[in-house]
Amino acid sequence: MTKVAAMVGTDAIAEAMRQINPDVVPAYPITPQTSIVETYAQMVADKLVDTEMINVESEHSALSAAIGAAAAGSRVMTATSSQGLALMWEMLYIASGLRLPIVMTNVNRALSAPVNIHCDHSDSMGARDAGWIQLYSEDAQEAYDNIIQAVRIAEHPDVLLPVMVLMDGFIISHSLGRVELLEDQPVKNFVGTIQPPYSLLDTKNPPSFGAFDGLHGYYFEVKRAQAQGMLNASAVIKKVGTEFAGISGRSYDFFETYRLEDAEYAIIALGSAAGTARTAVDELREQGERVGLLKLRMFRPFPAQELVDALSHIKAAAVLDRSDTLAGSIGGPVFVELRSAFYEAEKKPRLYNFIYGLGGRELDINMMKQTVETIQTGMSDGVVQSSVAYLGVRE
Amino acid sequence: MTKTADIKPYLRLERYPTIWCAGCGNGQVVGAFLRAISTLDWDPKKVVVVSGIGCSSRASGYLNFNTMHTTHGRPLPFATGIKLANPELHVVVMAGDGDTTAIGGNHFIHAARRNIGITMIVFNNGTYGMTGGQCSPMTGHACKATTAPYGNLDTPFDICKLAEAAGATFVGRGITYAPVKLESLITEALKHKGFSVIDAVTQCPTYYGRLNKMGSPADMLTWQKEHVISLEKAASLPKHVIQDKIVTGVFVKDLRPEYTTLYRRLHEQCGEDDCHD
Numbered sequence: 001m002t003k004v005a006a007m008v009g010t011d012a013i014a015e016a017m018r019q020i021n022p023d024v025v026p027a028y029p030i031t032p033q034t035s036i037v038e039t040y041a042q043m044v045a046d047k048l049v050d051t052e053m054i055n056v057e058s059e060h061s062a063l064s065a066a067i068g069a070a071a072a073g074s075r076v077m078t079a080t081s082s083q084g085l086a087l088m089w090e091m092l093y094i095a096s097g098l099r100l101p102i103v104m105t106n107v108n109r110a111l112s113a114p115v116n117i118h119c120d121h122s123d124s125m126g127a128r129d130a131g132w133i134q135l136y137s138e139d140a141q142e143a144y145d146n147i148i149q150a151v152r153i154a155e156h157p158d159v160l161l162p163v164m165v166l167m168d169g170f171i172i173s174h175s176l177g178r179v180e181l182l183e184d185q186p187v188k189n190f191v192g193t194i195q196p197p198y199s200l201l202d203t204k205n206p207p208s209f210g211a212f213d214g215l216h217g218y219y220f221e222v223k224r225a226q227a228q229g230m231l232n233a234s235a236v237i238k239k240v241g242t243e244f245a246g247i248s249g250r251s252y253d254f255f256e257t258y259r260l261e262d263a264e265y266a267i268i269a270l271g272s273a274a275g276t277a278r279t280a281v282d283e284l285r286e287q288g289e290r291v292g293l294l295k296l297r298m299f300r301p302f303p304a305q306e307l308v309d310a311l312s313h314i315k316a317a318a319v320l321d322r323s324d325t326l327a328g329s330i331g332g333p334v335f336v337e338l339r340s341a342f343y344e345a346e347k348k349p350r351l352y353n354f355i356y357g358l359g360g361r362e363l364d365i366n367m368m369k370q371t372v373e374t375i376q377t378g379m380s381d382g383v384v385q386s387s388v389a390y391l392g393v394r395e
Numbered sequence: 396m397t398k399t400a401d402i403k404p405y406l407r408l409e410r411y412p413t414i415w416c417a418g419c420g421n422g423q424v425v426g427a428f429l430r431a432i433s434t435l436d437w438d439p440k441k442v443v444v445v446s447g448i449g450c451s452s453r454a455s456g457y458l459n460f461n462t463m464h465t466t467h468g469r470p471l472p473f474a475t476g477i478k479l480a481n482p483e484l485h486v487v488v489m490a491g492d493g494d495t496t497a498i499g500g501n502h503f504i505h506a507a508r509r510n511i512g513i514t515m516i517v518f519n520n521g522t523y524g525m526t527g528g529q530c531s532p533m534t535g536h537a538c539k540a541t542t543a544p545y546g547n548l549d550t551p552f553d554i555c556k557l558a559e560a561a562g563a564t565f566v567g568r569g570i571t572y573a574p575v576k577l578e579s580l581i582t583e584a585l586k587h588k589g590f591s592v593i594d595a596v597t598q599c600p601t602y603y604g605r606l607n608k609m610g611s612p613a614d615m616l617t618w619q620k621e622h623v624i625s626l627e628k629a630a631s632l633p634k635h636v637i638q639d640k641i642v643t644g645v646f647v648k649d650l651r652p653e654y655t656t657l658y659r660r661l662h663e664q665c666g667e668d669d670c671h672d
Contacts, residue, residue: 028498029526029542030467038527041542055530055542055549057497058468083448083466087498115448115464 118360418612528602
């Protein structure tokens with residue numbers, strides 16, 4: 001029995017957190033994340049949860065406190081955005097290196113400078129090699145669902161890695177949308193209780209976390225084990241995504257395809273842009289164009305082989321990036337990784353990159369259609385000069 | 396001079412209106428600062444205003460000086476770099492209480508310890524206004540915030556004591572209810588050679604005032620009036636009488652070598668003695 005509610009994204013996250021009832025939530029305010037911890041603080045104050053909430057003095061401290069609490073065997077959640085995530089940088093690597101299953105919502109917002117509070121993915125994309133699993137959400141529903149699944153994924157003994165759930169700032173976080181909320185009990189049963197393999201509070205077998213292990217120690221082996229955790233995560237994410245359908249009717253995979261099977265052209269997007277792309281696909285289909293969509297949910301681990309399998313029949317694809325690597329002409333992070341994934345493939349589409357929406361610049365259906373038109377033209381007469389284009393920028 | 400000072404040339408009026416809410420005290424602090432600047436007759440090209448992140452830190456965008464809007468808690472490191480690179484500049488930092496005492500607390504104490512020639516104006520409204528009224532290290536004990544809906548457990552800092560203990564050589568506190576006094580405090584702070592700190596107590600009617608049922612902006616200013624006490628008067632009163640008061644005045648006025656002066660001296664010394672040996 002589910003309840004349907006009209007909710008902004010931040011409230012959907014707070015509601016999922018209430019149902020999960022984590023032991024500790026350390027947090028620091030930052031736009032547009034703040035409403036999550038504000039709503040959650042009220043829930044804590046009203047005793048709707050048993051959470052110990054810590055109002056810390058910076059995001060660096062927020063993740064530090066989260067790491068301490070997780071090392072003590074607690075189930076820990078937090079949330080941040082943009083500069084907050086940037087300030088957590090040092091601790092991101094500590095959390096993943098110590099294999100602590102922290103679940104954090106990052107409400108995507110552009111990174112300074114100049115100061116900008118609107119959506120793009122430069123914050124989380126910058127953290128893509130920090131050893132965190134990354135799940136992107138198209139809307140508040142997916143953000144709610146991802147958070148619940150993230151707890152199971154993070155704490156799975158084959159994984160034991162922190163998970164970042166991404167949600168587009170303002171576009172999802174502050175927009176009212178339809179959310180199907182699960183009953184509390186199925187969520188509680190689904191996430192279960194945390195079973196930490198090691199805990200600082202285990203006085204009989206006291207462990208040591210993160211100590212310097214000498215010049216000939218095991219750092220390399222620890223990193224190799226971490227890489228293995230990320231490799232193992234794929235199967236766990238798939239399994240948890242299937243199991244989640246059992247309580248919600250909604251199953252989740254690495255990515256979702258839409259009218260892609262017989263498509264000649266594809267749009268590849270993550271986050272809220274996928275919704276715009278879906279409408280563009282429908283309108284182009286009505287005009288007889290064979291266009292499809294691939295919405296990427298899981299960016300870490302990167303589902304390279306699965307993406308190749310899903311896209312090899314496509315003639316050309318528009319890869320949308322809401323951040324730039326600023327690395328010369330190689331394009332945005334999704335494009336770079338997708339192109340790399342296709343290197344050894346026999347059949348591959350021509351890939352074009354469209355960097356869009358930086359600092360919250362609007363992306364509309366016509367712009368989305370324009371990307372398809374550009375790649376179609378490029379395929380027919382080769383006029384498209386560059387593989388990387390900036391969509392909607394004032395030149 | 397004070398009443399007739401024309402502060403418009405110091406403002407980027409094309410950036411108006413400001414983002415500040417009706418009744419916010421930030422404009423009063425900025426006004427006091429600009430009137431102070433106008434009495435000093437400094438070349439605006441030699442003035443640099445550096446701000447952090449938060450409501451008050453938006454001030455840098457409205458001011459017609461060299462300005463820099465930086466990151467949350469870090470205006471002092473940016474300002475330190477500016478001052479060290481060109482000690483001739485008048486460097487002013489504007490930041491909120493969250494910026495100064497929470498995320499940037501470390502930079503605050505170390506700027507004070509170094510006694511670098513920067514004037515720091517702390518817009519102290521006791522909350523994180525920009526993000527919606529969360530608890531800051533300056534939120535009063537038992538006061539309400541969106542992250543402390545049933546009252547704050549923590550005890551706030553006394554910014555002036557903190558600055559003094561850390562080594563600031565000019566420390567004062569003013570209130571927006573008394574803008575003329577605030578202006579003269581800021582003037583003194585600007586003229587001071589060394590790290591000078593002004594704790595400018597201001598009102599946030601939208602969040603702090605509303606959450607703590609303090610009434611209208613005028614009520615909040617009246618509250619300031621009823622709770623203010625000068626340092627001279629406070630000195631003769633027992634502690635329990637002044638504990639919920641806002642004590643204003645100049646707490647520290649000290650002379651200690653300023654950091655960039657020391658730096659230049661060392662540089663000259665090294666040039667003569669060849670420190671590289």
